[in-house]
Amino acid sequence: MEWDPALTALNWTVPSSGPGPFVLLGVPGLATLHAWLSVPMLVLYMAALTGNILLLGLVAADQALRSPMYQLLGLLAAADLVLATSTVPKALAVLWGLSGEISFGACLAQLFVAHVAFIVESSVLLAMAVDRYVAICQPLRYAALLTQRVVGTVAVAAVTRGACVMAPPVALLQRLPYCGRRALPHTYCEHMGVARLACGDTRPNIWYGLATTLLSPVLDLGLIGTSYALILRAVCRLPSHGARRKALGTCVAHASVIILFYTPALFSFLTHRFGQHTVPGHVHILLANLYVVVPPALNPVVYGVRTRQITQRLQHLLRLCWTGAMRNVGPGGANPQE
Numbered sequence: 001m002e003w004d005p006a007l008t009a010l011n012w013t014v015p016s017s018g019p020g021p022f023v024l025l026g027v028p029g030l031a032t033l034h035a036w037l038s039v040p041m042l043v044l045y046m047a048a049l050t051g052n053i054l055l056l057g058l059v060a061a062d063q064a065l066r067s068p069m070y071q072l073l074g075l076l077a078a079a080d081l082v083l084a085t086s087t088v089p090k091a092l093a094v095l096w097g098l099s100g101e102i103s104f105g106a107c108l109a110q111l112f113v114a115h116v117a118f119i120v121e122s123s124v125l126l127a128m129a130v131d132r133y134v135a136i137c138q139p140l141r142y143a144a145l146l147t148q149r150v151v152g153t154v155a156v157a158a159v160t161r162g163a164c165v166m167a168p169p170v171a172l173l174q175r176l177p178y179c180g181r182r183a184l185p186h187t188y189c190e191h192m193g194v195a196r197l198a199c200g201d202t203r204p205n206i207w208y209g210l211a212t213t214l215l216s217p218v219l220d221l222g223l224i225g226t227s228y229a230l231i232l233r234a235v236c237r238l239p240s241h242g243a244r245r246k247a248l249g250t251c252v253a254h255a256s257v258i259i260l261f262y263t264p265a266l267f268s269f270l271t272h273r274f275g276q277h278t279v280p281g282h283v284h285i286l287l288a289n290l291y292v293v294v295p296p297a298l299n300p301v302v303y304g305v306r307t308r309q310i311t312q313r314l315q316h317l318l319r320l321c322w323t324g325a326m327r328n329v330g331p332g333g334a335n336p337q338e
Contacts, residue, residue, distance in 0.1 A: 021182070022107055022197070024090070024100045028185040029282045038095035041289060044297040045088045051300030052077040055310070062313050068146040069131055070310075073303060075124045075155055076257075080296035083117035086110055087292045091187035104178075107189040112170050114292065115191065116162035118265065119216050121295075123158035125258055126220045127151075129227040132251050137234045165212050169205060176200045186285055188292075213269045221262055228255070256302050257295065264291035 026034050059065045059074035090110065093099045102110070134142050169191050176198035186193050195205040231251065238244045268288045304310050 021101050021103045022184045022189070022194070023182050024094045024102060024187060024189075025183055025185045026094045026100070026187055027282050027285045029280070034095040034097065037286075038092055041088060041095070041293055042092060044293045045084055045092070047301075048080060048084045048088075048293060048296035051304070052081045052296060054314070055300045055303070056081075058310065058313050065309065065313065066148070068148065068151050069128075069135070071148065071151045072124055072128050072131060072154070073310075075151070075158070076121060076128070076299060079117050079121040079124060079158075080299055083114060083121060083292055084296040086113040086117060087188040091289060094187045102189065107194060108170050108173060111189040111191055111194065112166050114188070115166045116159070119162035119165055120158040121261065122217045122220045123161060124154070125254070125261065126223055127154045127158075128254050129224040129258075132254060133227040133231055136231050136251075161216075165216055169208055169212070172205050172208065173198075176202065176205075187289055190288065209269075213266075217262060217266060217269075221258075221266075224258060253303050253307060257299050260298055260302075261291070261295045264288075264294070 025031075027037060030037065055077045056074055059070050059077075087110065090099075090102065131146060134145050138145065173191070173194055176195065177200045178197055179199035181197045181199070184193055184197060192205065192209055195202045195209075228251070235244050235248055264287045268284060268291055304314060
């Protein structure tokens with residue numbers, strides 16, 4: 001049976017004895033705008049790659065950025081890169097009309113990696129909140145409590161947590177029967193989006209997905225809120241206005257990243273489970289794309305602007321690059337070696 005491009009409606013089905021390949025349809029109802037929608041996604045993805053790779057390079061190469069705070073920032077950049085790279089290239093291929101087809105195994109791998117990266121990022125943001133709490137509320141114990149070994153433990157625990165949380169839903173998806181339904185109204189594979197293509201009982205997927213939402217990002221967000229409440233209480237007890245302002249200033253970048261990361265992600269997760277009949281499908285898909293590309297693109301900018309040490313190191317690196325380039329260019333713009 002040859003594939004007919006006209007068969008891209010949501011109810012497109014083909015006879016099949018096994019799962020896949022699926023067809024990603026992009027943003028439902030906005031097919032004529034796919035090329036335009038790809039432009040901001042491509043720009044944000046390139047910004048995410050550039051910013052996070054540069055940030056990782058600075059943290060890895062500069063001895064002055066080896067403190068736990070900057071190492072956690074490096075972990076955040078790595079998680080951002082994985083989250084964006086596991087989803088955006090395929091989403092761009094779908095929006096450009098190059099390839100909407102994805103095998104069942106590749107679909108499961110994509111959703112597993114993307115969700116694990118999301119959980120890792122949430123875990124790192126929680127660790128960064130604890131870092132700010134110790135730095136402000138227990139400054140004399142900071143060096144003893146937060147060491148490079150602790151940061152390494154956080155990295156291993158975050159990845160292990162993500163893998164353990166996401167292994168069961170992947171196993172549940174593999175056990176479901178798929179009765180020929182192949183059209184997935186999305187730009188990348190998502191747990192509940194794939195589950196809804198099955199013709200079996202998806203209640204375990206629904207309830208497990210809700211439990212993971214409550215026990216990973218929602219739990220992390222609650223603990224982050226608790227740490228900030230303790231920070232605010234400690235800051236209010238500081239004697240001078242300048243000291244209070246300086247202490248809160250160290251938290252501004254982290255708080256901004258939290259808002260950027262959790263707002264579209266939680267809205268997307270909860271809409272998938274409770275808002276199908278109240279939130280338009282294209283709104284949900286657009287928000288799902290936002291949370292995999294906007295935080296990775298903006299996190300390096302936020303920390304670069306709000307963190308003085310990173311700004312200084314970046315300026316120093318740019319000056320070195322500029323000086324090196326000028327040395328290789330002779331008078332009139334010609335290379336003296338030519």
